[in-house]
Amino acid sequence: MLDRAYEPMQVGPITLPNRFIKAGANENMSMAGMPTRAMLEHHRELAAGGVGMTTMAYLAVDKVGRTLPDQLWLNDDVVPELRAVTDAVHAAGGKIAAQITHGGSFVTGIFVPRRLQSSVSGFNPAGLLRGNLMRRAMNEADMDRMVDAFVRGAERCVAAGFDAVEIHMGHGYLLNQFLSPMDNQRRDAYGGSAENRARFPARVLAAVKQQVGERIAVLAKINVSDGRSRGATVEDAIVTARILEAAGADMLVLSGGRNVESGWFMFGSNINLDAMLQVLGKWSLSGMAIAATAKSAPKIDFQELYFWQYSTQIREQVSIPLAYLGGVKSADNVAQCLEAGFDAVALARALLREPDLPQKWRSKPEEPSLCDNCNSCVAYIYHPAGTWCIHRPANDLRANQVLASSGTV
Numbered sequence: 056m057l058d059r060a061y062e063p064m065q066v067g068p069i070t071l072p073n074r075f076i077k078a079g080a081n082e083n084m085s086m087a088g089m090p091t092r093a094m095l096e097h098h099r100e101l102a103a104g105g106v107g108m109t110t111m112a113y114l115a116v117d118k119v120g121r122t123l124p125d126q127l128w129l130n131d132d133v134v135p136e137l138r139a140v141t142d143a144v145h146a147a148g149g150k151i152a153a154q155i156t157h158g159g160s161f162v163t164g165i166f167v168p169r170r171l172q173s174s175v176s177g178f179n180p181a182g183l184l185r186g187n188l189m190r191r192a193m194n195e196a197d198m199d200r201m202v203d204a205f206v207r208g209a210e211r212c213v214a215a216g217f218d219a220v221e222i223h224m225g226h227g228y229l230l231n232q233f234l235s236p237m238d239n240q241r242r243d244a245y246g247g248s249a250e251n252r253a254r255f256p257a258r259v260l261a262a263v264k265q266q267v268g269e270r271i272a273v274l275a276k277i278n279v280s281d282g283r284s285r286g287a288t289v290e291d292a293i294v295t296a297r298i299l300e301a302a303g304a305d306m307l308v309l310s311g312g313r314n315v316e317s318g319w320f321m322f323g324s325n326i327n328l329d330a331m332l333q334v335l336g337k338w339s340l341s342g343m344a345i346a347a348t349a350k351s352a353p354k355i356d357f358q359e360l361y362f363w364q365y366s367t368q369i370r371e372q373v374s375i376p377l378a379y380l381g382g383v384k385s386a387d388n389v390a391q392c393l394e395a396g397f398d399a400v401a402l403a404r405a406l407l408r409e410p411d412l413p414q415k416w417r418s419k420p421e422e423p424s425l426c427d428n429c430n431s432c433v434a435y436i437y438h439p440a441g442t443w444c445i446h447r448p449a450n451d452l453r454a455n456q457v458l459a460s461s462g463t464v
């Protein structure tokens with residue numbers, strides 16, 4: 056079965072050279088909304104290492120859809136800089152997806168001087184750090200504008216040379232604020248049943264598919280579960296997957312958990328508090344908030360393929376192509392996923408540790424990933440040199456201070 060991982064795969068209108076996908080992992084390799092040289096080198100290295108498709112994490116479809124101040128957002132000016140990254144990936148033989156979304160009320164690093172949009176109104180716990188204390192429920196006109204923003208964003212991704220967009224509907228961002236009952240308490244056609252909660256995210260996907268679906272692949276990343284008793288369940292995820300399939304999704308990437316309420320579920324293990332405090336500073340507001348959250352999290356022992364019981368239930372119930380994600384750590388894991396009917400595997404931490412893992416497993420399938428699940432990489436999202444694995448040489452800070460199109464650092 057491992058051989059199949061190295062076979063090309065059709066996803067909508069594109070063909071991936073193999074079935075290894077680098078999962079979106081916030082690179083923090085952008086400066087004032089523009090990708091840096093570090094971003095280009097990072098994705099080029101992954102493509103050269105044999106990943107079929109790498110994913111640039113979370114490009115906001117609107118300026119107010121950002122979570123962090125330097126984050127990428129899709130406007131005309133950024134297109135040529137993004138093109139430098141996609142060209143480099145293509146030259147190395149890989150494909151590249153843009154993860155696109157809108158933060159909604161999940162805005163942790165910027166103060167927005169008006170109420171943030173979400174599925175519901177009221178107090179906004181995720182906005183506590185920057186004073187974004189209140190949110191407001193989107194109405195039909197807001198939703199129409201948001202659909203337009205996603206469509207325009209996807210069109211810019213085509214112009215920038217991306218092969219796919221991955222619409223992020225998990226982890227607590229705007230579309231997840233509709234899918235998850237942890238936020239969505241609406242009483243109209245967009246709240247209540249799982250079908251209703253999926254209505255707006257599906258509308259976004261259908262509009263994007265209609266606009267760009269013949270030129271690039273349209274993927275969605277969804278939660279298999281929110282990992283909380285009040286959250287979306289695997290039964291909800293099955294309903295969501297069916298609805299997104301009907302809306303035209305070419306493939307779903309299966310993840311889980313929410314950034315604020317269940318980060319431990321997302322990573323199948325606890326955050327590395329020491330690394331977080333080292334990078335953020337012990338006495339910073341963010342550091343203190345993360346320390347408080349970490350203390351209330353259940354203690355989790357990492358297990359390989361930790362979303363298996365959820366993701367296989369979804370696999371049995373839907374026919375749409377699915378990428379398995381969560382704790383893929385060995386060639387045996389990859390073979391097991393493909394054997395169970397998943398079409399691709401998506402990996403984040405293992406590829407941060409070894410960007411050439413697909414090549415390594417081709418010649419030495421018996422060697423497991425060197426990632427030890429220390430989760431330090433998650434803390435380095437906030438480092439000025441950009442996200443990196445602490446077991447590798449540190450990133451070059453200078454490369455994260457010049458534009459992607461600049462050949463020199």
Ligand SMILES: Cc1cc2nc3c(=O)[nH]c(=O)nc-3n(C[C@H](O)[C@H](O)[C@H](O)COP(=O)(O)O)c2cc1C
Nearest residue numbers: 078079080081112113310381382402403404432433
């Ligand atoms: C450093 C880091 C940053 C991440 N940032 C994002 C992100 O921006 N968007 C996203 O959808 N997931 C993000 N994730 C989650 C991963 O995509 C993935 O869901 C998770 O790491 C589990 O996969 P793994 O076991 O292969 O690491 C991030 C993960 C890591 C390690």
